[in-house]
Amino acid sequence: MPRHRPETGQVIGGFRLEELVHEGGMAHLWRVTRAEADGPLLMKIPMLRPGEDPAAIVGFEVEQMILPRLSGFHVPRFVAAGDFDQPYIVMEHIARPSLKARLNELPLRFEEVADIGARIATALHDIHRQHVVHLDLKPSNILLRDSGEAVLIDFGLARHDELPDLLAEEFSGPIGTGAYISPEQLHGIRSDPRSDLFALGVLLYFFATDERPFGDPGAAREWRRRLYRDPVPPRRRRPDCPPWLQEAILRCLEVEANDRYATAGQLAFDLQHPEQIALTERATRSRRDGTLAVAARWYRSRGAAAAARQSCAIQLARAPIVMAAIDLSTGMEQLAEALRVTVRRILQAEQGARLACVNVMKLSRIALDEFEDAEGRNRHLQRLAELKHWAHPLEIPINGITYHVLESVDPASALIDYARNNNVDHIVMAARGSSTLRRYLGSTSSEVVANAPCTVTVVRTGQNASR
Amino acid sequence: MRGPVVADCDMQRPPRLPRSNPGLAEMLIAILTDIHANREALSACLAHAETLGVDRYVLLGDYVGYGADPGWTIDTVIGLVERGAIAILGNHDAEVLTARSRMNEVAQVAIEWTRTQLDASQRDFIGRLPLTVEQGDMLFVHANAWAPDGWGYVTGPAEARRSLEATSCRVTFCGHVHVPELYFATATGKVAGFIPVAGTAMPLSPQRRWLAVIGAVGQPRDRIPAACYGLLDDSANSLTYVRVPYDIASAAAKIRAAGLPGILAIRLEQGY
Numbered sequence: 001m002p003r004h005r006p007e008t009g010q011v012i013g014g015f016r017l018e019e020l021v022h023e024g025g026m027a028h029l030w031r032v033t034r035a036e037a038d039g040p041l042l043m044k045i046p047m048l049r050p051g052e053d054p055a056a057i058v059g060f061e062v063e064q065m066i067l068p069r070l071s072g073f074h075v076p077r078f079v080a081a082g083d084f085d086q087p088y089i090v091m092e093h094i095a096r097p098s099l100k101a102r103l104n105e106l107p108l109r110f111e112e113v114a115d116i117g118a119r120i121a122t123a124l125h126d127i128h129r130q131h132v133v134h135l136d137l138k139p140s141n142i143l144l145r146d147s148g149e150a151v152l153i154d155f156g157l158a159r160h161d162e163l164p165d166l167l168a169e170e171f172s173g174p175i176g177t178g179a180y181i182s183p184e185q186l187h188g189i190r191s192d193p194r195s196d197l198f199a200l201g202v203l204l205y206f207f208a209t210d211e212r213p214f215g216d217p218g219a220a221r222e223w224r225r226r227l228y229r230d231p232v233p234p235r236r237r238r239p240d241c242p243p244w245l246q247e248a249i250l251r252c253l254e255v256e257a258n259d260r261y262a263t264a265g266q267l268a269f270d271l272q273h274p275e276q277i278a279l280t281e282r283a284t285r286s287r288r289d290g291t292l293a294v295a296a297r298w299y300r301s302r303g304a305a306a307a308a309r310q311s312c313a314i315q316l317a318r319a320p321i322v323m324a325a326i327d328l329s330t331g332m333e334q335l336a337e338a339l340r341v342t343v344r345r346i347l348q349a350e351q352g353a354r355l356a357c358v359n360v361m362k363l364s365r366i367a368l369d370e371f372e373d374a375e376g377r378n379r380h381l382q383r384l385a386e387l388k389h390w391a392h393p394l395e396i397p398i399n400g401i402t403y404h405v406l407e408s409v410d411p412a413s414a415l416i417d418y419a420r421n422n423n424v425d426h427i428v429m430a431a432r433g434s435s436t437l438r439r440y441l442g443s444t445s446s447e448v449v450a451n452a453p454c455t456v457t458v459v460r461t462g463q464n465a466s467r
Numbered sequence: 468m469r470g471p472v473v474a475d476c477d478m479q480r481p482p483r484l485p486r487s488n489p490g491l492a493e494m495l496i497a498i499l500t501d502i503h504a505n506r507e508a509l510s511a512c513l514a515h516a517e518t519l520g521v522d523r524y525v526l527l528g529d530y531v532g533y534g535a536d537p538g539w540t541i542d543t544v545i546g547l548v549e550r551g552a553i554a555i556l557g558n559h560d561a562e563v564l565t566a567r568s569r570m571n572e573v574a575q576v577a578i579e580w581t582r583t584q585l586d587a588s589q590r591d592f593i594g595r596l597p598l599t600v601e602q603g604d605m606l607f608v609h610a611n612a613w614a615p616d617g618w619g620y621v622t623g624p625a626e627a628r629r630s631l632e633a634t635s636c637r638v639t640f641c642g643h644v645h646v647p648e649l650y651f652a653t654a655t656g657k658v659a660g661f662i663p664v665a666g667t668a669m670p671l672s673p674q675r676r677w678l679a680v681i682g683a684v685g686q687p688r689d690r691i692p693a694a695c696y697g698l699l700d701d702s703a704n705s706l707t708y709v710r711v712p713y714d715i716a717s718a719a720a721k722i723r724a725a726g727l728p729g730i731l732a733i734r735l736e737q738g739y
Binding site: 057058061064065083087162163164165166169170 | 649651653654655657659661664667669670672673674675
């Protein structure tokens with residue numbers, strides 16, 4: 001721990017302290033520079049005296065351990081760390097206010113709540129893919145880049161599912177923030193990525209209604225109330241809240257993690273396609289549960305046992321988003337059938353999967369505005385009907401499937417963009433056999449295979465293969 | 468060196484983590500233990516380490532016993548030591564020299580057979596092996612730090628704590644148990660264990676003390692039959708447990724052909 005209070009101009013680990021940008025109880029944040037020009041940098045220096053909150057001391061060690069493992073747009077880029085005379089972490093400086101700065105603007109427009117929610121869910125999905133659960137998601141730990149991506153900061157309470165959990169071994173009580181902590185964290189479970197979805201549900205509820213669903217309890221013993229007392233439905237506080245948004249928020253706030261979205265990717269998907277959210281009783285709920293239901297839950301919550309072993313890797317593998325790219329043109333019936341057989345096989349192997357059925361309506365480069373008219377809309381609806389007809393034999397429950405007709409002059413790019421923007425894990429598409437014309441024009445499937453951000457399965461019929 | 472190269476762990480040099488010993492040159496150290504005369508497993512591990520560019524080897528003992536290639540194994544270890552490796556004495560090695568008959572029956576049968584396989588120079592090499600080596604803030608020992616020649620097992624946090632309390636070294640590396648586990652002391656003095664994930668570099672934070680039980684090269688017992696060794700990145704202060712698949716069928720066949728107890732071959736096949 002630091003022996004002297006750091007000062008402007010001081011050099012630590014080759015970094016020059018330029019300006020103290022934040023003076024917190026547990027850490028100071030300095031804008032720093034070094035000889036190599038590598039963008040704006042921030043140094044985090046723990047300011048702790050021995051005997052002070054040990055969670056914060058261990059938390060700094062946890063952040064030093066986890067931040068270097070994370071990469072991508074949704075975390076600050078790790079630059080350096082020091083351990084000895086002066087512990088520190090240097091990372092990319094993102095000079096943006098946190099979402100806490102928006103609290104005086106609440107409630108936000110519903111569209112903006114969904115938009116911010118989708119951005120945060122996408123960021124969560126990215127860190128979950130990298131084996132990390134944040135476990136302290138709240139407005140002050142989220143920034144939005146100029147380019148729009150959400151960035152998650154402060155990994156002091158996080159858990160990496162392939163590294164020792166230093167915090168769990170240190171403390172027996174729950175670790176987190178009272179307003180946002182998930183039910184399973186109250187039971188000491190620190191390995192379930194869906195805990196972050198609960199916290200995101202709290203944030204979305206707060207941003208949509210200007211009320212926290214479980215208040216802001218201080219003492220840890222009051223945190224347990226959320227195990228049995230359900231929140232006031234958002235539509236009770238704001239009657240104009242769209243049913244799909246209430247559905248998404250209340251699904252995030254389910255006490256049982258299995259009743260929430262399976263992955264942050266699936267939540268991001270829904271928030272980006274509100275019209276496709278399958279509405280349940282949650283969507284129109286207008287009051288909290290009655291005394292009997294609450295009493296029953298209270299009784300159950302007292303004996304709640306630890307859940308089965310959980311980790312990011314297990315949960316994400318269990319619930320992929322599978323995208324079927326379906327060519328509906330005439331003459332393709334046999335391939336469409338082969339595609340359905342393969343999709344059925346994949347869905348049988350992965351029970352938690354969601355299927356997105358996608359068709360591209362190819363636009364001609366010349367007549368771009370053709371689809372503005374009534375005929376265009378009819379063709380769009382006709383394609384949707386055909387997609388549903390294609391998927392009907394798969395017998396997928398309504399909340400496990402969605403339908404999308406894209407319009408593009410370049411089908412391969414449209415499919416790739418769609419997969420990227422919607423966290424698709426697996427693309428399944430059919431390929432026609434070779435023909436002279438296709439050799440000149442190129443094939444959509446080979447372009448998707450070459451450029452997709454995820455696994456691609458290309459389906460052929462036996463006849464095609466033998467040709 | 469001949470041997471099957473079946474190291475398909477898809478591992479590269481571990482990722483760079485924050486440097487904690489800025490003064491030290493970057494050094495990658497392979498830590499191998501409980502080889503137990505398994506030539507196929509040791510060959511595969513050495514070939515794997517070679518492709519990663521390992522700078523140095525540390526061997527934590529039990530070169531012989533159970534397996535069918537004690538002579539070749541000792542010669543290989545002698546060769547590594549001549550090129551700068553650290554080698555520690557294990558209980559099976561000690562038993563070859565001085566019968567104390569504290570082993571179970573199967574181990575005893577294997578040791579008696581092993582004695583017939585080693586020549587004087589190989590026995591002489593074993594006789595000169597140390598029980599412990601300290602290097603910087605690291606302790607290398609076969610079984611534990613509280614009584615290195617008592618061969619007590621570190622099978623849980625209580626024994627790990629006892630061992631950590633018996634040394635001033637910050638990090639202890641040992642074997643003997645044949646099941647990988649990484650123990651660490653918490654800020655409040657508790658000791659906790661973690662089952663390492665193969666191929667993941669774990670930072671050994673200098674703010675706390677660690678005890679790494681490296682799994683066995685030659686007779687894994689964690690129900691994963693692949694050979695196990697440790698990869699210590701000295702500059703980054705990180706430890707990776709590596710699993711290396713090897714030609715188990717040949718190693719098991721040799722055990723049976725040598726007339727050693729069949730259970731020793733089955734253990735290799737089952738990793739238990």
